[in-house]
Amino acid sequence: xxxxxxxxxxxxxxxxxxxxxxxxxxxxxxxxxxxxxxxxxxxxxxxxxxxxxxxxxxxxxxxxxxxxxxxxxxxxxxxxxxxxxxxxxxxxxxxxxxxxxxxxxxxxxxxxxxxxxxxxxxxxxxxxxxxxxxxxxxxxxxxxxxxxxxxxxxxxxxxxxxxxxxxxxxxxxxxxxxxxxxxxxxxxxxxxxxxxxxxxxxxxxxxxxxxxxxxxxxxxxxxxxxxxxxxxxxxxxxxxxxx
Amino acid sequence: xxxxxxxxxxxxxxxxxxxxxxxxxxxxxxxxxxxxxxxxxxxxxxxxxxxxxxxxxxxxxxxxxxxxxxxxxxxxxxxxxxxxxxxxxxxxxxxxxxxxxxxxxxxxxxxxxxxxxxxxxxxxxxxxxxxxxxxxxxxxxxxxxxxxxxxxxxxxxxxxxxxxxxxxxxxxxxxxxxxxxxxxxxxxxxxxxxxxxxxxxxxxxxxxxxxxxxxxxxxxxxxxxxxxxxxxxxxxxxxxxxx
DNA sequence: TATAGTTGTCTATATCAATAAACATTTAAA
DNA sequence: TTTAAATGTTTATTGATATAGACAACTATA
Numbered sequence: 171x172x173x174x175x176x177x178x179x180x181x182x183x184x185x186x187x188x189x190x191x192x193x194x195x196x197x198x199x200x201x202x203x204x205x206x207x208x209x210x211x212x213x214x215x216x217x218x219x220x221x222x223x224x225x226x227x228x229x230x231x232x233x234x235x236x237x238x239x240x241x242x243x244x245x246x247x248x249x250x251x252x253x254x255x256x257x258x259x260x261x262x263x264x265x266x267x268x269x270x271x272x273x274x275x276x277x278x279x280x281x282x283x284x285x286x287x288x289x290x291x292x293x294x295x296x297x298x299x300x301x302x303x304x305x306x307x308x309x310x311x312x313x314x315x316x317x318x319x320x321x322x323x324x325x326x327x328x329x330x331x332x333x334x335x336x337x338x339x340x341x342x343x344x345x346x347x348x349x350x351x352x353x354x355x356x357x358x359x360x361x362x363x364x365x366x367x368x369x370x371x372x373x374x375x376x377x378x379x380x381x382x383x384x385x386x387x388x389x390x391x392x393x394x395x396x397x398x399x400x401x402x403x404x405x406x407x408x409x410x411x412x413x
Numbered sequence: 414x415x416x417x418x419x420x421x422x423x424x425x426x427x428x429x430x431x432x433x434x435x436x437x438x439x440x441x442x443x444x445x446x447x448x449x450x451x452x453x454x455x456x457x458x459x460x461x462x463x464x465x466x467x468x469x470x471x472x473x474x475x476x477x478x479x480x481x482x483x484x485x486x487x488x489x490x491x492x493x494x495x496x497x498x499x500x501x502x503x504x505x506x507x508x509x510x511x512x513x514x515x516x517x518x519x520x521x522x523x524x525x526x527x528x529x530x531x532x533x534x535x536x537x538x539x540x541x542x543x544x545x546x547x548x549x550x551x552x553x554x555x556x557x558x559x560x561x562x563x564x565x566x567x568x569x570x571x572x573x574x575x576x577x578x579x580x581x582x583x584x585x586x587x588x589x590x591x592x593x594x595x596x597x598x599x600x601x602x603x604x605x606x607x608x609x610x611x612x613x614x615x616x617x618x619x620x621x622x623x624x625x626x627x628x629x630x631x632x633x634x635x636x637x638x639x640x641x642x643x644x645x646x647x648x649x650x651x652x653x654x655x656x
Numbered sequence: 657t658a659t660a661g662t663t664g665t666c667t668a669t670a671t672c673a674a675t676a677a678a679c680a681t682t683t684a685a686a
Numbered sequence: 687t688t689t690a691a692a693t694g695t696t697t698a699t700t701g702a703t704a705t706a707g708a709c710a711a712c713t714a715t716a
Contacts, residue, residue, distance in 0.1 A: 177702095182672085209693070224693085238692095362432075362622070
């Protein structure tokens with residue numbers, strides 16, 4: 171873990187250090203001991219006071235990633251990064267499903283609305299045409315992985331919210347509505363800092379990073395059936411594109 | 414631009430606000446006027462003091478994104494986000510090339526070394542086999558877009574650094590070395606906070622986000638010819654995956 | 657030439673972030 | 687039972703961050 175922390179950047183040192191340790195844990199840097207190095211060692215490594223390191227560790231403990239035990243050291247509690255393959259047949263459940271014991275997909279809310287310019291472009295319909303909108307959260311072993319907003323053409327998939335709520339699966343919901351197969355047409359990926367709403371919904375550390383995908387799924391004739399903007403907790407996932 | 418800023422997160426308010434404004438500019442939120450809203454309006458919007466907004470704007474001015482003019486307002490100087498398609502035939506120059514006036518690819522350093530476990534897995538060779546390693550920076554219109562570390566099997570592509578330095582293109586360098594075509598096999602995408610070295614190399618705002626790709630290119634027989642880890646300035650690029 | 661609207665500067669104060677040094681408490685091993 | 691090594695607590699001090707209010711300087715427009 172080379173490289174020093176930066177001062178006067180608007181990002182507190184304890185937060186930079188917390189981010190670095192979280193990343194090191196996720197990369198398996200402390201797998202031999204299962205513990206974070208002693209506070210004094212970290213303080214020396216980062217060139218800061220021990221109290222600053224303690225603030226960082228307190229933040230990681232708050233996230234449930236480590237647990238400090240007096241006299242022993244700081245134990246690593248959780249170490250995860252889910253892999254999410256993006257392919258022509260991208261499905262959440264088969265992509266992440268095998269990597270976690272329990273998968274949940276929750277429908278937070280839904281509504282019928284008119285397509286705005288962005289949605290219309292994604293679904294290749296005219297702006298103003300009716301679409302069904304769903305807000306969902308997906309969890310792996312109880313931990314939120316992503317928030318998503320998805321739109322479907324209302325005429326064809328008006329029953330989507332109901333079917334999704336029952337099946338907890340886009341694929342199964344599509345099947346119930348008569349669409350047995352679909353493919354991923356395009357995926358757009360960006361990264362931003364999480365805003366307040368997503369920080370709460372994804373149970374993130376404040377100021378955390380989101381990976382954002384904008385995806386279009388089509389039926390086998392190439393007609394768009396779903397446009398979705400998903401927001402992933404960047405420190406819990408990675409994407410893999412296989413060509 | 415809904416949502417308030419968060420306090421006591423280790424990320425200074427002026428920095429959160431700078432990030433939000435930068436993003437809003439990039440999304441085209443102020444295209445009508447070409448100006449950022451007045452400081453008093455922003456202060457009200459974000460629920461902070463005007464001085465805090467001024468700190469944010471000062472940071473953006475430092476980055477060259479806006480320019481504050483007394484009596485007039487704060488003008489938007491630069492507004493960019495390059496699109497980077499990831500396909501079977503992913504090439505940097507054809508992907509980004511058309512979106513910028515001038516493209517440069519600079520070789521910072523290179524060396525011959527033994528493949529470590531990660532590189533060996535990528536190139537499907539045995540750990541310890543000789544590889545050529547190159548550190549490169551790619552720029553669009555003078556602004557750094559990405560830093561990359563690339564490895565090539567030394568036996569086959571020992572001349573890579575020299576060819577790359579002359580041609581400023583992986584594709585052309587491969588061609589010179591007898592490989593007329595290659596395809597992208599896998600791409601892995603993650604996001605992290607930039608460390609000090611990348612902040613400097615990419616001329617980033619401190620604490621900025623990096624999009625990281627780990628990619629393997631193979632020849633037409635499927636033999637790996639390149640393994641590369643690229644680090645992109647997240648607020649300057651987006652990836653598009655077409656299936 | 658006023659005037660409204662904007663950015664620039666100044667002073668003062670409160671809170672958060674970071675350092676420093678010393679000591680207490682707990683754990684594990686000698 | 688010591689002892690070393692680790693985390694926990696306390697106090698004090700400094701610098702960065704944020705708020706508050708007032709006023710100056712500049713621009714565009716009525």
